[in-house]
Amino acid sequence: MSLTSALSIAQSALFNTSRQTSIVSRNLSEASNPDYARRSAVLASMAPGARVAEIRRATNEVLFRQNLQAISSWQGQKMVSAGLDSLQLDVNGVDNANSAAVMLGKLQEALQLYAASPSNSTLAESAVEAARQMVRSLNQGSAAIQSFRRDTDQQIAASVDKLNGLLADFKEVNNEIISGTRAGRDVSDALDRRDALLKKIAEYVPVSTIKRADNDVMLTTTAGAVLFETVPRPVTFEPTAVFSAGKGGNSVYIDGVALKGGSGGNTTASGSIAAQLQLRDEVAPAMQRQIDEIARGLIAVFAETDPSGTQPDAAGLFTWSGGPAIPADGTLVDGLGAEISINPAMDSSQGGDPMRLRDGGANGAAYVHNGPPAAASYSELLRTYGEKLDEPMNFDPAAGLEVSASLGTYTSAAVGWLENLRQDAAYGNEAKGALSTRTATALSNATGVNVDEEMSLLLDLEHSYEASARMIRVVDEMLAALLAATG
Amino acid sequence: MKTSLISTHSVAQVMRYQLMRMQAELAEKRQEAVTGRVTDPGVKLGAGVSRTVSMDRDIERLSGLVDSNSLAANRLAATQAALNQITDNAQDLLSALTAAASGSVDTDVVRHEAVRTLEAVTGILNTSFNGEYLFAGINTDAKPIKPFTDNPPSDSKAAFDAAFQARFGFAQSDPAAASITAAEITSFLDNEIAAQFQGANWTDNWSDAADQPIVSRITLNETAETSVTANEEGFKKLLMAAVAISDLLKAPLSESARDALIQRAAEIVGEGIADMAGLQGRTGIAENRVSDATDRISSQIDLFKSFINDLEGVDPFEAATRVNELMTQIEISYTLTSRIQQLSLVRYLT
Numbered sequence: 051m052s053l054t055s056a057l058s059i060a061q062s063a064l065f066n067t068s069r070q071t072s073i074v075s076r077n078l079s080e081a082s083n084p085d086y087a088r089r090s091a092v093l094a095s096m097a098p099g100a101r102v103a104e105i106r107r108a109t110n111e112v113l114f115r116q117n118l119q120a121i122s123s124w125q126g127q128k129m130v131s132a133g134l135d136s137l138q139l140d141v142n143g144v145d146n147a148n149s150a151a152v153m154l155g156k157l158q159e160a161l162q163l164y165a166a167s168p169s170n171s172t173l174a175e176s177a178v179e180a181a182r183q184m185v186r187s188l189n190q191g192s193a194a195i196q197s198f199r200r201d202t203d204q205q206i207a208a209s210v211d212k213l214n215g216l217l218a219d220f221k222e223v224n225n226e227i228i229s230g231t232r233a234g235r236d237v238s239d240a241l242d243r244r245d246a247l248l249k250k251i252a253e254y255v256p257v258s259t260i261k262r263a264d265n266d267v268m269l270t271t272t273a274g275a276v277l278f279e280t281v282p283r284p285v286t287f288e289p290t291a292v293f294s295a296g297k298g299g300n301s302v303y304i305d306g307v308a309l310k311g312g313s314g315g316n317t318t319a320s321g322s323i324a325a326q327l328q329l330r331d332e333v334a335p336a337m338q339r340q341i342d343e344i345a346r347g348l349i350a351v352f353a354e355t356d357p358s359g360t361q362p363d364a365a366g367l368f369t370w371s372g373g374p375a376i377p378a379d380g381t382l383v384d385g386l387g388a389e390i391s392i393n394p395a396m397d398s399s400q401g402g403d404p405m406r407l408r409d410g411g412a413n414g415a416a417y418v419h420n421g422p423p424a425a426a427s428y429s430e431l432l433r434t435y436g437e438k439l440d441e442p443m444n445f446d447p448a449a450g451l452e453v454s455a456s457l458g459t460y461t462s463a464a465v466g467w468l469e470n471l472r473q474d475a476a477y478g479n480e481a482k483g484a485l486s487t488r489t490a491t492a493l494s495n496a497t498g499v500n501v502d503e504e505m506s507l508l509l510d511l512e513h514s515y516e517a518s519a520r521m522i523r524v525v526d527e528m529l530a531a532l533l534a535a536t537g
Numbered sequence: 538m539k540t541s542l543i544s545t546h547s548v549a550q551v552m553r554y555q556l557m558r559m560q561a562e563l564a565e566k567r568q569e570a571v572t573g574r575v576t577d578p579g580v581k582l583g584a585g586v587s588r589t590v591s592m593d594r595d596i597e598r599l600s601g602l603v604d605s606n607s608l609a610a611n612r613l614a615a616t617q618a619a620l621n622q623i624t625d626n627a628q629d630l631l632s633a634l635t636a637a638a639s640g641s642v643d644t645d646v647v648r649h650e651a652v653r654t655l656e657a658v659t660g661i662l663n664t665s666f667n668g669e670y671l672f673a674g675i676n677t678d679a680k681p682i683k684p685f686t687d688n689p690p691s692d693s694k695a696a697f698d699a700a701f702q703a704r705f706g707f708a709q710s711d712p713a714a715a716s717i718t719a720a721e722i723t724s725f726l727d728n729e730i731a732a733q734f735q736g737a738n739w740t741d742n743w744s745d746a747a748d749q750p751i752v753s754r755i756t757l758n759e760t761a762e763t764s765v766t767a768n769e770e771g772f773k774k775l776l777m778a779a780v781a782i783s784d785l786l787k788a789p790l791s792e793s794a795r796d797a798l799i800q801r802a803a804e805i806v807g808e809g810i811a812d813m814a815g816l817q818g819r820t821g822i823a824e825n826r827v828s829d830a831t832d833r834i835s836s837q838i839d840l841f842k843s844f845i846n847d848l849e850g851v852d853p854f855e856a857a858t859r860v861n862e863l864m865t866q867i868e869i870s871y872t873l874t875s876r877i878q879q880l881s882l883v884r885y886l887t
Contacts, residue, residue, distance in 0.1 A: 081544075081545045081546060082545070082549070083546070084546055084550075088544075138579060143579060144578050144579045144582075144586040144589065144590060145578070145579075151590045151591075152590075152594070155593070155594030155597055155598065156597075158598055159597055159598055162598060162601050162602065162605065162754065163601055163604075163605060165605075165753075165754060166604075166605030166609070166753060166754070167605075167608065167667075168675075169668075169669055169677050169678055425674070425675040425676040425677075425747050425749070426669070426675070426676060426677045426678035426679075427669065427673075427674075427675040427676070427677040427678075427751050428675045428749075429675070429751070429752060429753075430752070433752070433754055433760065436754065440757070440758070458591065458594065459591065461590075462586075462587040462590035462591040462594070463587045464587075465586055465587055466584040466585065466586050466588075466590070467584065467587075468579075469578075469579035469580070469582065469583055469584065469586040470583040470584035472579050472580055472583075473579065473580050473581075473582070473583030473584075474583070476577075476580040487550075487551075487554050490547075490550070491547045491550060491551055494544045494547040494550065495541075495542060495543050495544050495547050498544025498545070498546045499544055499545060499546070500543060500544050500545050501545045501881060501882070502541070502881065502882040505881075505882040505883060505886060506882060508886075509886070
């Protein structure tokens with residue numbers, strides 16, 4: 051051991067301390083960046099003294115993976131919940147004054163009032179007006195559902211573009227990491243950026259990572275489709291311009307494999323794209339089918355009969371493009387909710403006579419029940435319609451509700467169906483949101499910066515710097531003393 | 538190496554997250570405390586909302602029924618009053634007929650009583666109520682009974698005259714009428730005149746009323762007949778007796794024929810009065826059913842409302858307490874946030 055080597059050890063200590071200080075400073079400046087992982091300098095003993103062997107980046111693979119999954123499922127759930135909320139507001143909510151269930155109630159009331167005073171033509175008009183509003187509710191509900199599907203389809207297209215962009219960015223960062231790692235450079239910053247990108251990608255699709263040599267990463271969806279392997283794999287989607295009942299949209303393909311949509315209110319969808327697919331292909335079409343079945347029920351309930359029993363039943367107050375025939379019992383007709391209309395023969399705004407609701411005969415004299423001449427207070431037909439609304443009828447199981455129920459029950463069951471999904475979704479949202487926050491917190495605790503810790507480290511470094519500086523001065527004095535003694 | 542158990546970022550993040558949750562809940566609970574109803578019944582009840590939707594709808598329909606029942610009840614009350622008046626008139630006619638049969642009154646008095654009864658009964662049967670004829674059955678826009686008039690002769694009068702002519706071969710005013718025997722006049726009354734009040738003769742010459750009475754829905758699944766039609770047998774009998782007396786007593790009948798006529802007419806009026814009692818009973822039963830139904834509907838409405846309240850309602854006191862609690866918690870959280878922000882090593886390193 052010589053004084054010279056003591057001096058050089060103290061020198062390298064000074065160098066190490068300043069290097070460590072710069073890292074502490076960097077850590078402090080990124081303390082509130084959720085994507086920053088704390089760095090630390092690892093010292094290694096060398097023959098004379100120590101040197102900074104590497105910059106270590108705090109990581110926790112397990113927590114990171116959990117966080118990615120939590121982000122995916124929360125994003126999916128948020129999307130489903132938001133979609134259900136918007137359908138509830140537009141079409142069929144419990145507090146929605148325009149829902150088919152509410153309008154049917156109004157129609158029943160108007161009929162009841164008219165049946166109590168059948169001679170009153172104002173009440174006939176108001177019953178037809180209630181029917182008009184019923185039709186409007188179904189028409190607008192159908193239109194709202196289809197435009198909701200179109201909007202969702204466009205959102206999917208936007209998400210796919212965004213995802214492709216993220217994958218392209220991912221390729222750049224990944225290449226930087228690989229070449230940096232091979233060259234032995236510090237790639238911590240690039241790793242931070244790559245993790246941040248992964249979190250963003252996880253918002254769209256559920257992603258899992260496979261680590262390879264030189265810090266290279268391969269990405270697959272949890273279902274196994276390859277998203278990224280050296281280069282990004284194509285994510286393709288063809289948007290649909292016009293949606294109508296019974297018409298499906300296109301799938302999203304990741305590397306040629308179709309992405310599956312989620313199911314259920316507490317959705318299985320992971321990532322926003324799967325949730326959007328679920329809304330577009332499952333939830334909205336199911337609601338459309340329910341509206342179509344309600345429309346079919348109305349046409350069937352208000353069908354006109356021939357009192358002599360020879361003519362077939364014909365569409366009465368409510369009719370459709372296939373009228374005057376009645377749609378087949380218990381069989382869904384796609385798009386009926388958009389097609390249903392008031393029979394012109396009973397619609398005063400189209401030159402019809404609302405009194406035909408009381409007397410029958412919208413389909414010709416063979417269907418007249420009252421007269422001729424018509425009795426002013428004949429209410430039997432009106433009462434029959436009211437009774438039929440309360441009688442069970444057959445519905446298509448494809449609509450996902452009761453197969454046999456009265457139309458009134460069916461409309462309220464449709465509201466219940468949606469609210470049930472919303473309840474599940476609200477529960478899922480709560481749980482998944484909490485999980486996402488919790489995993490993010492755990493990850494941040496494991497890899498993030500604690501300012502107090504850095505400050506106390508800074509104290510240590512200050513002491514160590516002072517000690518090294520003192521060391522140099524002492525050696526300097528010793529050398530000076532030596533030189534003076536020999537000089 | 539990293540030694541800390543918590544990062545500065547997560548300290549702030551967790552606090553923010555909790556605060557946001559509390560604020561969201563505060564908004565919800567405040568609304569609940571004010572409205573007494575859960576903020577989002579859909580999320581609270583899920584599929585159960587189909588029941589509240591149905592019940593809401595039923596409440597509206599039932600309220601509508603209460604209104605239409607009051608209409609039916611008014612109609613029945615008016616019918617009942619009209620039936621009372623007709624019975625009173627028939628009683629008067631019966632007393633007059635009975636007095637005449639015992640010979641204590643002049644036949645002219647009896648005839649005038651019959652004319653008055655005829656006019657009164659016709660008038661009462663033509664009562665209109667709310668712009669609808671009360672006794673017209675479902676044919677409420679048609680005046681039910683066409684009056685029996687001499688000048689100009691109504692269809693019913695002409696048919697009556699024709700029947701007399703056909704039976705006896707001369708008109709009522711013919712002096713030959715004195716030859717009609719008691720048996721003949723009774724038989725004429727029971728056959729020819731009775732036929733005037735049946736079938737096509739009745740619907741053509743007398744009545745525009747429909748046979749079908751008005752049927753009203755009085756509960757969601759119950760209907761009741763809430764009117765009486767002028768085609769009931771009782772009315773026909775009263776009209777028939779009144780017409781026979783008022784018209785035939787003008788004819789120069791023999792005393793025995795006249796007595797037989799008065800006696801037979803009294804019997805018919807008696808039957809008519811009995812029928813009126815039956816109709817009044819029926820009307821009373823219908824009135825009862827309607828008022829019972831209204832009572833039941835009202836209690837059903839109350840029941841539905843309390844069901845809905847059970848499902849969707851919130852105890853406002855509980856909600857208000859929760860609001861206070863949350864406000865305290867949020868205040869604590871604010872205090873903690875500012876204190877934790879100050880709790881930093883940096884402050885001590887000077």
